[in-house]
Amino acid sequence: MKKVFALVLAVVMVMALAVPAFADDTITIGVFEPLSGDNGAGGKQETLGIQYANTVAPTVEVNGTTYNVELEIVDNESSTDKAVSAATQLVAAGSSVVLGTYGSAVAIAGSDTFGEAGIPVIGVTCTNPQVTEGNDHYFRICFLDPFQGTVQANFAHDELGATKAYCLGQLGNDYDQGLINYYTQAAEALGMEVVTESFPEGNSDFTSYLTNAKNAGAEVIFAPTSISYAQLIVEQAAAQGIDVPITAPDTWDSNVVMAAVQGTDLQVYCTTFYAEGGDPEFEEGFKAYLNGDSNALANNGGNDMIAAVSVMGYDAYFTALEAIKAAGSADPADIMAALPTTTYTGVSGAIAFDDIGDAIRDSAFIKQANTETGVWDFVAAQTVAE
Numbered sequence: 001m002k003k004v005f006a007l008v009l010a011v012v013m014v015m016a017l018a019v020p021a022f023a024d025d026t027i028t029i030g031v032f033e034p035l036s037g038d039n040g041a042g043g044k045q046e047t048l049g050i051q052y053a054n055t056v057a058p059t060v061e062v063n064g065t066t067y068n069v070e071l072e073i074v075d076n077e078s079s080t081d082k083a084v085s086a087a088t089q090l091v092a093a094g095s096s097v098v099l100g101t102y103g104s105a106v107a108i109a110g111s112d113t114f115g116e117a118g119i120p121v122i123g124v125t126c127t128n129p130q131v132t133e134g135n136d137h138y139f140r141i142c143f144l145d146p147f148q149g150t151v152q153a154n155f156a157h158d159e160l161g162a163t164k165a166y167c168l169g170q171l172g173n174d175y176d177q178g179l180i181n182y183y184t185q186a187a188e189a190l191g192m193e194v195v196t197e198s199f200p201e202g203n204s205d206f207t208s209y210l211t212n213a214k215n216a217g218a219e220v221i222f223a224p225t226s227i228s229y230a231q232l233i234v235e236q237a238a239a240q241g242i243d244v245p246i247t248a249p250d251t252w253d254s255n256v257v258m259a260a261v262q263g264t265d266l267q268v269y270c271t272t273f274y275a276e277g278g279d280p281e282f283e284e285g286f287k288a289y290l291n292g293d294s295n296a297l298a299n300n301g302g303n304d305m306i307a308a309v310s311v312m313g314y315d316a317y318f319t320a321l322e323a324i325k326a327a328g329s330a331d332p333a334d335i336m337a338a339l340p341t342t343t344y345t346g347v348s349g350a351i352a353f354d355d356i357g358d359a360i361r362d363s364a365f366i367k368q369a370n371t372e373t374g375v376w377d378f379v380a381a382q383t384v385a386e
Helices: 002-018 038-058 078-090 103-119 144-158 175-187 207-215 227-240 253-263 280-291 293-300 308-327 332-341
Strands: 024-031 060-061 065-075 097-099 121-123 138-140 164-168 192-199 220-222 247-248 267-270 345-346 349-351 363-369 376-383
Touching: 024 038, 024 308, 038 065, 038 280, 038 293, 038 308, 060 220, 060 308, 065 078, 065 308, 097 144, 097 308, 103 121, 103 138, 103 175, 121 308, 138 267, 144 175, 144 376, 164 175, 164 207, 164 363, 175 192, 192 207, 192 349, 207 293, 227 247, 227 253, 253 267, 253 363, 280 293, 280 308, 308 332, 308 345, 308 363, 349 376
Parallel strands: 024 065, 024 097, 097 121, 121 138, 164 192, 164 220, 220 247, 247 267
Antiparallel strands: 060 065, 267 363, 345 349, 363 376
């Protein structure tokens, strides 16, 4: 009898943990982001966009009643090992919907926890196809890696005139290796030769890898890595006098990387979700927010340069509000049911979801690091057709 009672009590407690925070006129939006670890710099910037959006719209109207929106921010530490515990915290906090995470591998690792709790998640910049595959609860507002890898290969071939590429990523990292795979497929289809190498987690010396790229006769280097590794690669490439272009995905669109590139002779390009100058009104407000809060400015790398991931975080928050309004409820199940038909026109463009829950997006921005001015210069907008 005691065992039965204990079992019933346990079930009740689990159900209680998953009840959305709708009491006291408050709805909780969970923020599942890395604030430390390899992806900490990008995760902080993505979170800043969400936090700024919350200051712009701290309430949401549901069926004629106005509710406060509270952010529950949990650090997943850029770790697949920590993903489940971080996700569990957000479930326990009664999140009605979750935003995040920067870093596809951690998104995949935490996914089942949200799915089992019946809580929908809106991915902000997690671009690996596996994030939304085989589940009904994960959505996202960013383009995907097959597209991004293809754009990168086309750019290297068509614009940089490269016939041989050297790809470098972290061993076992789904994001890095996935992008290298898609890049290689597209590059080889264009007749390019591709040489690939992987480095172990925690590596800090990229000298031998860069030497291998040079010795292989690579005409372009593609390095889909986290910001922390990007900074080291840039510093060591500059020290070695690497004179071929280095191209990278959205993770490199950071003022941290830009600071490492500034003052060098490197040619660094990245694909990204937004080019500064696209929405002056948003940018003015966001920069005022950063400069008005020393902690926010520090989390943005110490200056008010706008990272595309911040823009995406901002848009993800408002997409969540649209889903809550469409659901007419803070119940996760109702929000999940409303998300497939939720649309929102944000700073980064029009947002809508396909049958899998992926964003219907067909363009990316390509930017180049200006080594003199220390800013990212717009190069082109690339579409699928191109």
